[in-house]
Amino acid sequence: MTSISQLAECPLPALKLDSNLAITDCSKEAEALFGRCASLLDLLDSGSQNKARHFFKPDKSSAALELNFKTLTEELLLADVHSRWESASAVNVIIVPKDNRINEISNQLITLRKRLNDTNFDLLREKERTELLLQQVRELSAPCIKIGRQQLLIPLFGDLDSEKIEAVRSQILNEVYEQDVETAIIDLTAMEQIAADGVTLLESMFQSLRIMGVEGIITGVKPEHAKQLHFLKDAMELRFESSLHSVLTSLNLVK
Amino acid sequence: MEIQPKELADLFLAGEEEKALQLVQQYLQQHSQQDLYHQLLTPAMYRIGELWENNIISVADEHLATAVCDFVVSAAELKRESIKGIKRKAMILGPEGEGHYIGMKMVSSLFKENGWQVHYMGPNLPLESAIESAKRWKPEVVALSAALVYRLPALQQYAAAFRELDFKPVILLGGRAVSIADPSFIREEGTVVVKDLQQLKDWIQTGKEADDDFHFSIG
Ligand code: B12
Numbered sequence: 001m002t003s004i005s006q007l008a009e010c011p012l013p014a015l016k017l018d019s020n021l022a023i024t025d026c027s028k029e030a031e032a033l034f035g036r037c038a039s040l041l042d043l044l045d046s047g048s049q050n051k052a053r054h055f056f057k058p059d060k061s062s063a064a065l066e067l068n069f070k071t072l073t074e075e076l077l078l079a080d081v082h083s084r085w086e087s088a089s090a091v092n093v094i095i096v097p098k099d100n101r102i103n104e105i106s107n108q109l110i111t112l113r114k115r116l117n118d119t120n121f122d123l124l125r126e127k128e129r130t131e132l133l134l135q136q137v138r139e140l141s142a143p144c145i146k147i148g149r150q151q152l153l154i155p156l157f158g159d160l161d162s163e164k165i166e167a168v169r170s171q172i173l174n175e176v177y178e179q180d181v182e183t184a185i186i187d188l189t190a191m192e193q194i195a196a197d198g199v200t201l202l203e204s205m206f207q208s209l210r211i212m213g214v215e216g217i218i219t220g221v222k223p224e225h226a227k228q229l230h231f232l233k234d235a236m237e238l239r240f241e242s243s244l245h246s247v248l249t250s251l252n253l254v255k
Numbered sequence: 256m257e258i259q260p261k262e263l264a265d266l267f268l269a270g271e272e273e274k275a276l277q278l279v280q281q282y283l284q285q286h287s288q289q290d291l292y293h294q295l296l297t298p299a300m301y302r303i304g305e306l307w308e309n310n311i312i313s314v315a316d317e318h319l320a321t322a323v324c325d326f327v328v329s330a331a332e333l334k335r336e337s338i339k340g341i342k343r344k345a346m347i348l349g350p351e352g353e354g355h356y357i358g359m360k361m362v363s364s365l366f367k368e369n370g371w372q373v374h375y376m377g378p379n380l381p382l383e384s385a386i387e388s389a390k391r392w393k394p395e396v397v398a399l400s401a402a403l404v405y406r407l408p409a410l411q412q413y414a415a416a417f418r419e420l421d422f423k424p425v426i427l428l429g430g431r432a433v434s435i436a437d438p439s440f441i442r443e444e445g446t447v448v449v450k451d452l453q454q455l456k457d458w459i460q461t462g463k464e465a466d467d468d469f470h471f472s473i474g
Contacts, residue, residue, distance in 0.1 A: 046404060051308045066313050076405075078314055098314070106318050107354070113325070 013079075013095040015040065019088065021056055030095065035072045040093070043069050045076055058088045069095070138167035144175040148253050150182035153244075155220075159193045165201035172205070176214055184209055185247055189220030194228050206236055215239065219247050258282055260298035267299060267320035268312060272327065279327050288368050291331060292361040293452045300324060300357060324357055332364050342372035346394040348385055349378030349430075350409035355402035358430055362398055365452060369459045371396075386416055393422050400430035407432055414446050429455065 005025050007014045013030035015023050021040040034043045040056070041049050045068035055065050064080040071077050080096045141157040141164065154172060158164065176184055206216045219241040221229055232238050241247040248254040258278040266275040283291060303320050306312045345366045347359050356378040363375040374392060376385065378400075389397060397417050401410050410433070414426045429449045447464050449455045458464060 051310065054308075055310060063310065065310055066307070074405075076403075102315055102318060109322070 007092075010094070013097075015093040015095070017056070017091050017093060019058065019091075021052065024090070033071055033077075034069065045070055056083065056091065058085045058091075064096075066098075135167060138164050139171060142168035142172060144172060144179075146179060147185075147248070148251065150180065151185065151251060151253065152176060152179060152181045152183070153185045153187060155187040155190055157190045159195065160188075160191055160198035160202065161193075161195040162197040162201050165198060165205060169201070169205050169208075173208055173212070176209065176212060181214055183215045183217060183251065185217045185219060185244070187220045187244055188218060188222070188225065189244070191220070191222070191225065194225050196228075199228055199232065203232055203236060206232070206238060210236075217241055217247055219244050257285070258295065260295055260302055263295060263299040264302040264306070264320070267303065267323045268306075268316055270319050270323060272323045275323055276327050276330050279331055283331060288331065289365060289452055289456055292328075292365065296324060296328065296361070297358075297452075321357060325360070328357065328360050328364065332367070342370060343396070344372045344374070344392065344394040345396040345398060346374045346376060346389060346392065346424075347398045347400070348376035348380045349400050350406055350413050351379055351381050352409065353378045353401050353403060353406045355400075355430070358402065359398075359400045361452060362400065362429065362455060365455055366396075366398075366459065369456075371459075382413055382416055385413065386420070389417065389420060389424065394424055396427060397424045398427040398429065400428075401432040402430050404432045404436070407436055414443070418443065418445055427455070427458070 005027075007016060007025050007027040007030075010027040010029065012027065013033050014027040015030055016025035017040055018024055023037060023039060037043050040052060044052055048067040048069075051065070052067055064082050067079060067081050069077045069079055078098045080098065081093060082096065083091050083093045085091045137158075142154055145153040145155075147153050152175060156164075156168075172184070175181070209216045217239045218229070218232070220243065221240060229240075233240055241250070245254070258281070263275060263278070266278070279291065279295070282295060286294070300320070303312070303317055307314070307317060345363075347363045347366070349356060349359055359378060360375065363373045366373045374388070374394065376388065399410055399413055401407060410428060414428065417424055417426050423445065426446045427449050428446060429451075433448060434450045447458065449458060449464075
């Protein structure tokens with residue numbers, strides 16, 4: 001560094017460099033911020049060194065250059081660097097630190113975004129839990145009750161839709177298989193709504209039962225369901241009984 | 256013609272999130288999520304870095320571009336159906352002082368795509384809360400990410416703390432800082448260094464560490 005500094009009193013960090021980017025003079029502000037260094041490159045973050053090497057040339061225009069500096073306090077400081085070449089071997093450089101507002105705002109945005117993300121995540125977890133519960137309810141809405149030696153009574157509860165049938169189907173078929181059942185009585189007394197896809201799946205379940213050699217009987221059909229179930233009767237020759245009592249009587253299970 | 260990283264970078268910088276999302280969704284009809292991250296979004300963000308090095312854009316522009324990129328990553332992720340069944344657990348985070356998080360989000364997404372359950376904790380997470388969450392949730396994998404080279408010591412410190420946990424999670428280290436670091440960097444038992452998403456995918460699917468991890472490319 002030269003003995004008489006021309007930059008010392010500059011109110012901003014300022015440097016004088018030679019064409020190899022060696023520091024030949026600096027302002028007190030610069031020294032306070034960065035300490036004493038031999039080269040501009042020593043002040044810079046590794047990701048900014050190539051940029052500085054590339055742009056600090058006498059023939060390059062003097063547009064401001066954004067660079068990251070390493071401060072004495074080990075922080076990274078983003079700054080606009082303005083420069084003017086005095087001659088081919090000397091350049092004056094003024095460093096204008098960027099205000100940190102944009103970083104702060106960006107950090108706030110990140111926090112907000114994270115919170116949104118967390119809320120989303122909680123909602124998703126809640127949804128998964130609800131779905132699990134719903135599935136359990138579905139599975140419980142077709143208890144298989146053994147009556148007599150080879151008869152199974154299956155009262156269906158709630159709405160009849162494809163999800164419900166999917167949920168109870170394998171359970172029913174397993175039960176029928178394991179208990180060596182001859183007749184499966186599906187009681188619809190506690191059934192509420194019947195969806196179109198529910199009827200289709202119900203039909204395929206009866207088909208499976210038939211293949212397993214099991215007779216399916218439907219009972220407890222309400223007037224509002226009769227129309228929807230009508231075609232089952234024709235298409236599958238399913239047996240319908242008006243009440244559970246009449247089924248049990250016909251099977252000689254009650255007198 | 257299919258969208259190129261350069262074009263996408265321009266859309267990010269122009270804040271054109273609708274257009275960017277539309278093109279990305281078109282791209283996704285022919286490509287996997289992983290291609291999207293590895294071949295398109297990462298190069299687009301690296302391109303943003305080049306533009307900065309060429310003094311064409313400023314850090315303020317990078318903020319906008321990141322926000323748009325983030326939007327695209329999140330929106331593209333919602334389309335994916337999760338695989339049912341018992342899920343393995345991964346926790347993903349960046350150490351205190353690390354603010355770059357786009358890479359971490361991609362890592363989370365890749366785990367999810369492979370049927371894992373993921374806790375994405377974000378960047379800049381203090382060690383104490385990271386450890387506390389891990390104790391509660393007991394993830395099988397803890398993935399740590401750093402883009403800033405100055406965060407490497409923190410990464411080592413975090414990794415050491417996670418190694419102490421009694422349920423012994425596997426610790427994955429990745430991110431720009433890790434992939435350009437000295438190969439001698441952290442070769443501890445239970446710590447896996449992963450260079451990029453392709454290696455991560457291989458690791459997820461085979462459980463084996465890439466054997467070329469001593470030949471890092473400078474990215
Ligand atoms: C966009 C960007 C920003 C944005 C970041 C926004 C955000 N929240 O993410 C903003 C503008 C905020 C920013 C800020 C800063 N940045 Co910046 N930033 C970039 C830039 C241009 C792109 C980063 C990016 O998004 N990449 C895309 C992602 C997808 O890539 P990736 O992170 O590498 O991740 C991939 C892999 O590494 C891998 N991966 C990542 N993590 C993990 C983890 C695991 C476990 C695995 C397996 C894999 C894996 O998967 C990803 C997918 O391919 C880079 C340039 C570059 N070349 O990287 C600079 C860069 C990283 N930033 C840099 C710097 C210096 C900063 C600042 C200090 C600058 C400042 N003063 O403002 C601050 C620091 C903020 C902080 N506290 O961290 C330097 C770092 C230099 C260094 N010495 O390390 C770079 C290299 C630019 C440069 N040449 O100077 N930055």
